[in-house]
Amino acid sequence: MNLAEGVQLVSFIILAVAMIGAALGVVLSPSVVYAAFLLGAVFISISGLYLLLNASFVAAAQILIYVGAVNVLILFAIMLVNKREDFQPVKFAWVRKAVTGGVCAGLFLLLGTTIITTPWAFSTETPIGDDAIYLIGEHFFSDFLLPFELASVLLLMALIGAIVLARRDFLPDAALTSDIENLKLPERPRELVSAAKTEQ
Amino acid sequence: MNSGIDLQGTFITSLTDLGLPPGLAKVFWMPLPMLLMIIGATVAILVSVWLERKISAAAQQRVGPEYVGPQGSLQPAMDGLKLIFKEDIIPGNADSILFTLGPILVILPVFISFLIVPFGQNLLISDVTIGVFLWIALASIQPIGLLMSGYASNNKYSLLGGLRAAAQSISYEIPLALAVLAVVLMSNSLSTIDIVQQQSGYGILGWNVWRQPVGFVIFWIAALAECERLPFDLPEAEEELVAGYQTEYSGMKFALFYMASYVNLVLSALLVVVLYLGGWESPIPVGFLADLLGVSETNSAVQVITASLGILMTMFKTYLFVFLAILLRWTTPRVRIDQLLNLGWKFLLPVALANLLITAALKLAFPFAFGG
Numbered sequence: 001m002n003l004a005e006g007v008q009l010v011s012f013i014i015l016a017v018a019m020i021g022a023a024l025g026v027v028l029s030p031s032v033v034y035a036a037f038l039l040g041a042v043f044i045s046i047s048g049l050y051l052l053l054n055a056s057f058v059a060a061a062q063i064l065i066y067v068g069a070v071n072v073l074i075l076f077a078i079m080l081v082n083k084r085e086d087f088q089p090v091k092f093a094w095v096r097k098a099v100t101g102g103v104c105a106g107l108f109l110l111l112g113t114t115i116i117t118t119p120w121a122f123s124t125e126t127p128i129g130d131d132a133i134y135l136i137g138e139h140f141f142s143d144f145l146l147p148f149e150l151a152s153v154l155l156l157m158a159l160i161g162a163i164v165l166a167r168r169d170f171l172p173d174a175a176l177t178s179d180i181e182n183l184k185l186p187e188r189p190r191e192l193v194s195a196a197k198t199e200q
Numbered sequence: 201m202n203s204g205i206d207l208q209g210t211f212i213t214s215l216t217d218l219g220l221p222p223g224l225a226k227v228f229w230m231p232l233p234m235l236l237m238i239i240g241a242t243v244a245i246l247v248s249v250w251l252e253r254k255i256s257a258a259a260q261q262r263v264g265p266e267y268v269g270p271q272g273s274l275q276p277a278m279d280g281l282k283l284i285f286k287e288d289i290i291p292g293n294a295d296s297i298l299f300t301l302g303p304i305l306v307i308l309p310v311f312i313s314f315l316i317v318p319f320g321q322n323l324l325i326s327d328v329t330i331g332v333f334l335w336i337a338l339a340s341i342q343p344i345g346l347l348m349s350g351y352a353s354n355n356k357y358s359l360l361g362g363l364r365a366a367a368q369s370i371s372y373e374i375p376l377a378l379a380v381l382a383v384v385l386m387s388n389s390l391s392t393i394d395i396v397q398q399q400s401g402y403g404i405l406g407w408n409v410w411r412q413p414v415g416f417v418i419f420w421i422a423a424l425a426e427c428e429r430l431p432f433d434l435p436e437a438e439e440e441l442v443a444g445y446q447t448e449y450s451g452m453k454f455a456l457f458y459m460a461s462y463v464n465l466v467l468s469a470l471l472v473v474v475l476y477l478g479g480w481e482s483p484i485p486v487g488f489l490a491d492l493l494g495v496s497e498t499n500s501a502v503q504v505i506t507a508s509l510g511i512l513m514t515m516f517k518t519y520l521f522v523f524l525a526i527l528l529r530w531t532t533p534r535v536r537i538d539q540l541l542n543l544g545w546k547f548l549l550p551v552a553l554a555n556l557l558i559t560a561a562l563k564l565a566f567p568f569a570f571g572g
Binding site: 003033080131 | 221223224227298328329330333334336337338339340341343344347348351359363366367370373390
């Protein structure tokens with residue numbers, strides 16, 4: 001084992017331990033804010049593993065998308081929710097935890113045995129490394145065009161949905177009269193754009 | 201194109217000649233440029249703090265710092281020393297772990313980003329192929345640190361400041377990335393070295409700023425917003441939020457925020473120079489001058505002069521932009537949060553998208569001028 005392999009092994013062990021520890025923290029931490037920050041640590045450790053696998057572009061994309069966008073949005077959601085509610089202690093809460101733990105352990109055992117018993121076909125080609133950007137681009141616009149375009153349509157749908165949600169016109173509190181209406185969001189009924197145009 | 205001076209290659213070959221294995225020689229080499237870059241970045245902070253104080257004083261017709269060192273140039277170093285000796289206070293109801301981790305998460309990505317900043321053909325820590333993309337990805341970690349410190353301070357001003365900072369940096373990252381993408385499209389590479397190479401050869405006329413004027417303006421505005429410089433310094437607006445997410449910080453932890461903001465400013469100015477102003481290239485190409493004087497470009501004396509001129513040019517252009525940022529800080533009023541978000545989402549984003557499309561079209565139409 002030479003120097004480079006040694007460094008690789010040590011970094012793998014550090015990253016794996018950090019990732020598993022942080023992931024356990026996400027699940028077990030009672031504070032939701034800690035869980036969200038630890039999720040960021042999990043994402044960063046995963047990107048470190050990608051780096052060890054010679055996939056630097058995927059690693060940077062992982063940081064940009066999962067840490068920079070997804071995790072920040074989760075934190076935003078946590079910090080902007082202003083609901084003060086004390087949680088009622090649930091009876092037999094340990095049963096739920098035990099069942100969840102059992103399911104997770106079962107899943108882990110199942111996947112672990114699958115990984116160990118499957119005869120993986122290891123590729124003998126040298127990893128493409130830094131030229132991966134070009135190859136990924138070529139795949140996106142040839143044989144992976146449909147999934148790529150579908151993903152962009154999905155994102156567009158999410159974008160339009162966000163705009164619709166953000167542009168809602170809320171009624172002031174005084175205008176609310178009936179109690180049944182209170183169950184819904186106090187929103188001003190809006191006509192469709194085409195209907196509004198014909199009236200004019 | 202000659203490759204210029206290759207310090208790394210020379211260092212490693214001289215160590216292997218001494219009988220060390222090449223891997224070990226590389227290990228001995230690696231910390232040297234990193235240390236040099238960290239020291240350089242720290243000195244750059246001190247210089248920009250001093251510039252900030254002197255220029256702000258000039259803008260307000262004051263003298264500014266003048267007692268410590270010549271023209272008060274040692275004042276920032278003394279301020280740094282003072283901050284080191286200050287008591288490190290963690291407020292009673294603050295979350296001490298997150299409170300400590302926040303400033304570290306803010307400053308680390310900025311220093312790591314210096315990995316890709318070139319000062320010459322071989323004068324950078326590592327020529328990673330994902331270059332500028334790495335910088336964009338690392339810059340996206342910062343909001344987490346800001347949110348963390350805002351939340352952990354257990355103070356309403358801190359929380360609001362943290363949320364504002366995070367919202368601001370997320371919304372300005374998109375026009376920034378799109379402006380960078382247009383440059384990348386023209387140079388066919390994400391590597392900072394290749395981006396500068398693509399602009400070289402014609403001196404000042406070959407720089408990207410002539411081919412990407414819109415992208416240049418978008419990049420500069422977005423970079424100022426990312427650095428939370430004054431037209432966009434809402435997260436720490438004194439009149440509204442005391443000091444934003446820094447309110448509860450003191451001593452070295454405050455210094456980390458302070459350093460992070462100035463390093464970020466220098467880094468952004470460096471990247472403007474690399475992406476749009478030809479990096480280490482001088483306005484008149486050195487090769488042309490060497491030909492005029494009848495000296496070969498591979499002459500070792502010429503190479504040393506070229507390399508030092510490259511570093512000087514990079515620093516000169518960078519500090520021109522730092523000066524511009526400081527001047528902007530002391531002459532423009534602060535925008536409101538709604539104006540800031542409107543500018544980002546409703547103006548810069550569409551313009552950046554259009555700029556990207558036009559660049560792509562021009563690249564197809566005029567491949568000789570737009571890097572086909």
